[in-house]
Amino acid sequence: MSGNRSRPLGVATIGYAFMGKAHSQAWRNVASYFDVPAFERTVLVGRDADAVAEAAARYGWAESATDWRSLLSRDDIDIVDICTPGWLHAEMAIAFLEAGKHVLVEKPLANSMTESAAMVAAAEAAAARGVRSMVGFNYRRVPALALARDLIGQGRVGTVRQVRVSYLQDWLADETAPMTWRLRKETAGSGALGDIASHAIDQVQFLLGDTVTDVSGRLHTFVPTRNGPDGPEPVTVDDAAWATLSLAGGAVASVEVSRVALGRKNALTIEVYGSEGSLAFDLERLNELMVLDGTVPVERQGLSRVLVTEPGHPYLDAWWPQGHTIGWEHTFTHQIRDFLTAIDTGVAPSPSFAEGLAVQRVLAAIQESAAAKSSIVTVGSI
Amino acid sequence: MSGNRSRPLGVATIGYAFMGKAHSQAWRNVASYFDVPAFERTVLVGRDADAVAEAAARYGWAESATDWRSLLSRDDIDIVDICTPGWLHAEMAIAFLEAGKHVLVEKPLANSMTESAAMVAAAEAAAARGVRSMVGFNYRRVPALALARDLIGQGRVGTVRQVRVSYLQDWLADETAPMTWRLRKETAGSGALGDIASHAIDQVQFLLGDTVTDVSGRLHTFVPTRNGPDGPEPVTVDDAAWATLSLAGGAVASVEVSRVALGRKNALTIEVYGSEGSLAFDLERLNELMVLDGTVPVERQGLSRVLVTEPGHPYLDAWWPQGHTIGWEHTFTHQIRDFLTAIDTGVAPSPSFAEGLAVQRVLAAIQESAAAKSSIVTVGSI
Amino acid sequence: MSGNRSRPLGVATIGYAFMGKAHSQAWRNVASYFDVPAFERTVLVGRDADAVAEAAARYGWAESATDWRSLLSRDDIDIVDICTPGWLHAEMAIAFLEAGKHVLVEKPLANSMTESAAMVAAAEAAAARGVRSMVGFNYRRVPALALARDLIGQGRVGTVRQVRVSYLQDWLADETAPMTWRLRKETAGSGALGDIASHAIDQVQFLLGDTVTDVSGRLHTFVPTRNGPDGPEPVTVDDAAWATLSLAGGAVASVEVSRVALGRKNALTIEVYGSEGSLAFDLERLNELMVLDGTVPVERQGLSRVLVTEPGHPYLDAWWPQGHTIGWEHTFTHQIRDFLTAIDTGVAPSPSFAEGLAVQRVLAAIQESAAAKSSIVTVGSI
Amino acid sequence: MSGNRSRPLGVATIGYAFMGKAHSQAWRNVASYFDVPAFERTVLVGRDADAVAEAAARYGWAESATDWRSLLSRDDIDIVDICTPGWLHAEMAIAFLEAGKHVLVEKPLANSMTESAAMVAAAEAAAARGVRSMVGFNYRRVPALALARDLIGQGRVGTVRQVRVSYLQDWLADETAPMTWRLRKETAGSGALGDIASHAIDQVQFLLGDTVTDVSGRLHTFVPTRNGPDGPEPVTVDDAAWATLSLAGGAVASVEVSRVALGRKNALTIEVYGSEGSLAFDLERLNELMVLDGTVPVERQGLSRVLVTEPGHPYLDAWWPQGHTIGWEHTFTHQIRDFLTAIDTGVAPSPSFAEGLAVQRVLAAIQESAAAKSSIVTVGSI
The missing domain is CATH 3.30.360.10 (Dihydrodipicolinate Reductase; domain 2)
Incomplete structure (x- = not known):
């Protein structure tokens, strides 16, 4: 998958509160410090149109959106970073994986075992197609x-x-x-x-x-x-x-x-x-x-x-x-670096959804x- | 019981290994620092006659003995400090309490619940006669x-x-x-x-x-x-x-x-x-x-x-x-001070055998x- | 000076080694966290054309340049951040202040007392025209x-x-x-x-x-x-x-x-x-x-x-x-925040060149x- | 000098305030822990007859005295431990050394260089006769x-x-x-x-x-x-x-x-x-x-x-x-141990008066x- 990409990877982040802010910091800075594949901060997604537009401008995303499903069909989105509360993880992650997007999801994997298991199944199916997934236990990157x-x-x-x-x-x-x-x-x-x-x-x-x-x-x-x-x-x-x-x-x-x-x-x-x-x-x-x-x-x-x-x-x-x-926030930058590197090299990133489960x-x-x-x-x- | 004593309290310690050494240090020094009733370091007891004699000389006890039962009938012994292994506590403590000696016993109170309960009963009976008992949780005196x-x-x-x-x-x-x-x-x-x-x-x-x-x-x-x-x-x-x-x-x-x-x-x-x-x-x-x-x-x-x-x-x-x-050893000095003070004032010392139980x-x-x-x-x- | 600006402030940074990298991180992130006047990361300046171009791309500057004097006459540059070795500070800072650019210079102010004094004089003259200057003792912002x-x-x-x-x-x-x-x-x-x-x-x-x-x-x-x-x-x-x-x-x-x-x-x-x-x-x-x-x-x-x-x-x-x-790098972000705020509000920033002197x-x-x-x-x- | 002594060394301590109390603790305990030559805590000296008598009883000295000069001619005193204020050190230490007593003196050696130098001279003369001296920098024994x-x-x-x-x-x-x-x-x-x-x-x-x-x-x-x-x-x-x-x-x-x-x-x-x-x-x-x-x-x-x-x-x-x-007090016990050992083995103790000087x-x-x-x-x- 690596090397012959014709354009930078397009990234979407869903959520702009505490975790969305921390992940945005990582996306904004990772390429200044680490050699990672080219990517673009394409879109930040949230429910409140005005607030997410302001957050996108503040945190450096090219655009904002309110409907996460709109990303599913967008060809310019390769990676989705899910920073929403846990009860939304399963539906989103599974849909994006099925749509061929690499998915990073904040911990915990999901709020229920049933959802978690479904996510693992989706992740394993996606992996067979070269689509990567990871759960955000950022302290592994301290x-x-x-x-x-x-x-x-x-x-x-x-x-x-x-x-x-x-x-x-x-x-x-x-x-x-x-x-x-x-x-x-x-x-x-x-x-x-x-x-x-x-x-x-x-x-x-x-x-x-x-x-x-x-x-x-x-x-x-x-x-x-x-x-x-x-x-x-x-x-x-x-x-x-x-x-x-x-x-x-x-x-x-x-x-x-x-x-x-x-x-x-x-x-x-x-x-x-x-x-x-x-x-x-x-x-x-730390x-x-x-x-x-x-x-x-x-x-x-x-x-x-x-x-x-x-x-x-x-x-x-x-x-x-x-x-x-x-500081604490650097763990997210390291996490993005490792996720991007895994996508680039085709190695399964860790912690996988199975590890989250x-x-x-x-x-x-x-x-x-x-x-x-x-x-x-x-x-x-x- | 306090005040009208005609002679210093006579003290016996049983055991001269780690705990006996630490307790001896406390008995040797307590009166230099704290106002406690007068006492004498009368006898150190152990099983090996030569070794206990040498320990008595080294740690400052007036005499040594090998048979703890010999203390039971001695009028010049008012306090017995039991530093033996736990399996010997019950027999000794009960005998001394019945003989009217104040007893300080190292922790743990005993190795079995049955023994511990018997010791508590003996302590309570003795207390009614003004005979005091305490268990040596020395860290209370840090x-x-x-x-x-x-x-x-x-x-x-x-x-x-x-x-x-x-x-x-x-x-x-x-x-x-x-x-x-x-x-x-x-x-x-x-x-x-x-x-x-x-x-x-x-x-x-x-x-x-x-x-x-x-x-x-x-x-x-x-x-x-x-x-x-x-x-x-x-x-x-x-x-x-x-x-x-x-x-x-x-x-x-x-x-x-x-x-x-x-x-x-x-x-x-x-x-x-x-x-x-x-x-x-x-x-x-500490x-x-x-x-x-x-x-x-x-x-x-x-x-x-x-x-x-x-x-x-x-x-x-x-x-x-x-x-x-x-240092660590001072906790024993404080313990002896509190025990002597309790004997002197007639207040029940703490931790009691019941607390040990x-x-x-x-x-x-x-x-x-x-x-x-x-x-x-x-x-x-x- | 504040409020009625028709366009974002244009920023140039000179130097892209250790300090240039740290300052770039601050310029890249400050607006995501603090309410500061709008600015653009216009140009990064260094002596080696290829290296500075690569650094500009990596650290997020719109363009790169090799001749710092070229900035003097550029209307789109309002702020110059000098991260060069100390022996270059005086010449640069004085020229920019005279050209009406706000100047942030890394510590130490200069290598000699003569140069330092000349810089202070230039800073005071510039201040009378509303042009601001500051020296980068970043630990004030821990x-x-x-x-x-x-x-x-x-x-x-x-x-x-x-x-x-x-x-x-x-x-x-x-x-x-x-x-x-x-x-x-x-x-x-x-x-x-x-x-x-x-x-x-x-x-x-x-x-x-x-x-x-x-x-x-x-x-x-x-x-x-x-x-x-x-x-x-x-x-x-x-x-x-x-x-x-x-x-x-x-x-x-x-x-x-x-x-x-x-x-x-x-x-x-x-x-x-x-x-x-x-x-x-x-x-x-810290x-x-x-x-x-x-x-x-x-x-x-x-x-x-x-x-x-x-x-x-x-x-x-x-x-x-x-x-x-x-972390350590955040002190630079705070420094930029304070410098921008001072420019915006017209309050003299601190530490001034006089404090550096x-x-x-x-x-x-x-x-x-x-x-x-x-x-x-x-x-x-x- | 070691080995063939017919009786325990007799020890006198002068002073019973802070330092005298700390030194007394050391003399009281050293033999319980260390193999040192036999000694007796013969006399505690102070100016106030009642107070020093009480201190002697409390700290475990056999007798008390008020005139330090009375020790000079006593055959049963071999060691003098000087815990008085510094201005008294020289006169006492020199007199005792000349009288053939081993001398331990608290730091500082003396209040003046002249006194200190005289003490060193006395110590060196005494050493030639096998009489030992040491200054009490107790932190060497932490x-x-x-x-x-x-x-x-x-x-x-x-x-x-x-x-x-x-x-x-x-x-x-x-x-x-x-x-x-x-x-x-x-x-x-x-x-x-x-x-x-x-x-x-x-x-x-x-x-x-x-x-x-x-x-x-x-x-x-x-x-x-x-x-x-x-x-x-x-x-x-x-x-x-x-x-x-x-x-x-x-x-x-x-x-x-x-x-x-x-x-x-x-x-x-x-x-x-x-x-x-x-x-x-x-x-x-410590x-x-x-x-x-x-x-x-x-x-x-x-x-x-x-x-x-x-x-x-x-x-x-x-x-x-x-x-x-x-604890802190143990440094004095170690000091006494080293001083007694030096006397016993005939090795010059350290720190010497020359080191104090x-x-x-x-x-x-x-x-x-x-x-x-x-x-x-x-x-x-x-």
Whole structure:
């Protein structure tokens, strides 16, 4: 597919809120730093005509549109980047894949297992026709975490045994924070679990290159009622979630997530303990990876703070000299780079929809376990 | 009981290994720093006559003995400090309490629930006669943790919601580390669970002034076989344990402990998230408490590193000027101080045997849950 | 000048290496995040026609050019952003200001005091005609440092007494690193002093809103000879520099900079101690500001880690939700935003050329002191 | 001198305030942990008969006395530990050395160069008769700093180039803190300089095994007047001091000390940058040493947090298992251990009075430089 393209790839992005803004930043900048196939920022899609037109102008898209279906038949659109809420993912992604468009979809893959499975089927069918798809677990593109995966893959921590992941935020710590669609099960599916534990679980599987086989889970809502437009309303999703996970390769991981952990703003922390070394990471300091080499004599052994800004670190040769840090948004630029490269080289991009589904399965198993008094549940194969 | 004593209290300590050495340090120094009733370090007890005699001389005990029962009838012994392995606690403690001796016993209270319950009964009967007893959860006497409890008690973190405790060590990370009695269920009862999760659980109940009502638990042994004197032998206790705990007051706590967390030497970490503030602690930096005041405007809000060395901090006015740190061993000195003060004032010391039993109940429930696929177990009342 | 412009401002940037790349990123993105007057990225200028054409395409400039003088007479150029080495600053900046172009020039202002003074004169003459100029001390636009200045200005640290600034790098720690023009006095002027102490000194004056009045300085070259193209060659600039500074308001600051501090990559650290509070910062963790409020009771007092990502923090409302960090490059985006806003509103931008000159004067005084056995030198008024 | 002693060494300590209390703790505990020659805590000396008698009882000395001269002729006193203010050191130390007593004297060696020189002469004369003397720079016995010296000595950081030392306290940050003898030049000699910069300078010379050859210094008093018993009174010593130091071996060190650095309680921080590695230390976290090995590939290189509690670390095999931290006071126990061992083995203890004098010379040079507009001063040989 690569090389003989007669024109730049046409790109459409659907959604212009938080994620649409972040993805737009990536599309706007990726070609200044990375060697990627030529593309054009053709169209930004949203429901409100005026607002999306203004967003398109602000974020640098050539045009705007309000009907996502209008893209299906457009020959000048090769790639669709779906940044809408989860309940819209399946319909859109499947339609675009069937129409021969490469699709990048924000995480989570979808709100239901049925939809997720249908998306995987569509993705596999499309792949047979050279049409690519990927789900946006952008934290795989944090250089420090990509480095962590490399180090684990090289055996530098030996056999991984124990993994600890937490993702702590505090935007719901204030009990007067109002009711929103995110706190209703019918619209959000789940609370902290689907929103941020999904990142945690994807990281466990990504870093270890392994698969969760069973889980025990617990969910809790600390503030059970919040004020909505019509007065007090029950919160029907979790504020916090806990799980232990068995991995096929023998490791055990714990996951804890929260939206009420006062003082933690975006604290995805990961600790990996192996037989020969260990690693630690905190998303609030995403330019750093703590690395312990267990083969150093114990008198000089300790967790080393590696500033992940060297040219030899993943993605970093494209940016600035050593010591000049990058930010959260750069993960999206790296994601677009990898997606474009995959399209260009014909290699299947990762994380695939199937990998996104694998995360959904673990989340579903945690919910099932939580509903069954935390009893261990085997992660299903649908 | 206080005040009209005609002679100094006579003290006996049983055991002179790790804990006996630490307790001896406390007995040797407490009166130099704290105003405590007069006492004498009368006798150190151990099984090996030569070794215990040498230890008594080294650690500053007036005499040594090999038969603990010989203390029962000695009028010059008022206090017995039991630093033996757990399986000896019940018999000794009950006998001494019945003989009218005040008893301090190392944690865990005992290896079985039956023994623990008998000890509580003996303690309560003795208390009616003015005979005091206490279990040695020394980390209650870390100044930073005593401060944490005070702050929580004052309402400075508001309603506690989420608590995260981990206790990570690495002395079994090396798979060639040999088999010991600590790794056999019949001698040790459990592994990391009883040894270090007991501290974690006591802290949860201590800091919150609350009671664990149900638990879900998981146990795992990462290195299932180790070399013993007669070749490879199965490890029959856990290397690591995980639990989630419900508290009566509505908080939820997680506990994770390990002996294979490479690079963590004695990392008891505690995070407390409340509606108005949060706290964080790490035993490897025991002179520090992180404190977040959620009522400060968010633009200036963050976890503050409080160096807990001020005269106004718990226990610190006895020691050195601000900024001059103390060590792990000082917790035992504080413990002895509190125990002596309780004896002197006639106030029941804490943690009582009943509090020690409460920890044992939680540990037993975790084991029960782990054996039942992590299903939530109600903490028993025996 | 604002409001009634008939067309977007035309922008030219001169230079496309490290700084040109960073400034291009800022020009490309600023309008997506901030409300700034309309502008066009008209032309990128460099000496090598092919290379600058490629850079223009990559970084998003409409055209490229090789002769900077060609811009002087172009009516479609309103702003010139000078990212060339220091020895070219004066000639360019003066010519453009006289031609009525607004000028942003990278730090340091110039390599000599004479040139710097001429630039200030040109800037002041231009300002009288509504033509704006600014020097690019981008670290003033680190949100945490802008917050620090605000807090100091509000009196939150009381009277500032002691300031400690260090800027440590390690790219010359390897003694086999080769000779370059940066290590020859005739081309570079000075070493670590001009390159990074300039940032340190600007921060001292910026944060305190105060002026350095006298200095004592020391310079040292740890690796006096390095291999050049023709064999070993003397290094004629400093690897490291130290200074103490008196400020007009009574504070005393220390500055230490190095290019051989192994393990420090871009560690601009700043500590400010006042009568009522203190602050600490490290550029390697630029999303954080440590804040101590000395009015809190000492038992709960400590340096708080404030994650500077709240909407109420300087510049942050334009970016991402709380906890989502930014990187080093964002300081340039903020700088362009402030420069454009100043042009639009007719307010003189800061730091002005005169402020750049003030930094040069301090650097010159440090060099003079270092040459006079560190004897204190009064900072000149030229 | 060792081995054939017919009775335990008799020890006298003079002074029972802060330092006397800390030294008493060391004498009380050293033999429980270290194999040292037998000794007895014979007498504690102070001016107030009642107070010193109470202190002797509390700290465990057999008797008390008020006249230090009474010790001179006592055959049962072999060692005198001088914990009095500096102005008393010379007279006492010289008298005891001449009387054949081994002498340990607190730092600083003395308040004047003349006294210091006389003490060195007395010490050298005594040494010829087998009588030992040592000055109490106790931070040499922080295990992490002893380890740092070992690592430097082994060449693990290569050639040391740049050293940064600060010692920051805040007990004078409050401008209402009252006048004391410590703030008058005639009683205290100097302020932060003599009190805490002395530690900083001893560490530089100790860690590097090198000698300061020249200095540039600056002194400053931020709060020039404080309330004394008779109203406002001028503060005639420094609140803060700064110096740069050249070392004979080619390194350059900076020293900054303060008593007004709000939030820093006892922050002796040390950074050592060499050609092959670097080290960092903070006394407020004295169980930790940061170690960077520059020979590790840069992608995995960083400052490692080594918890200095391993049996293989200096002094640690005597104490607790790994991960169980020690405190500030332990440095005195180590000091006594080393002093007793030196007496026992006949090896000259270190730091000798001559080493104490070497520190005084550097301090004197800093004062001289500060009085001469910071101009570099060669460190004298008296």
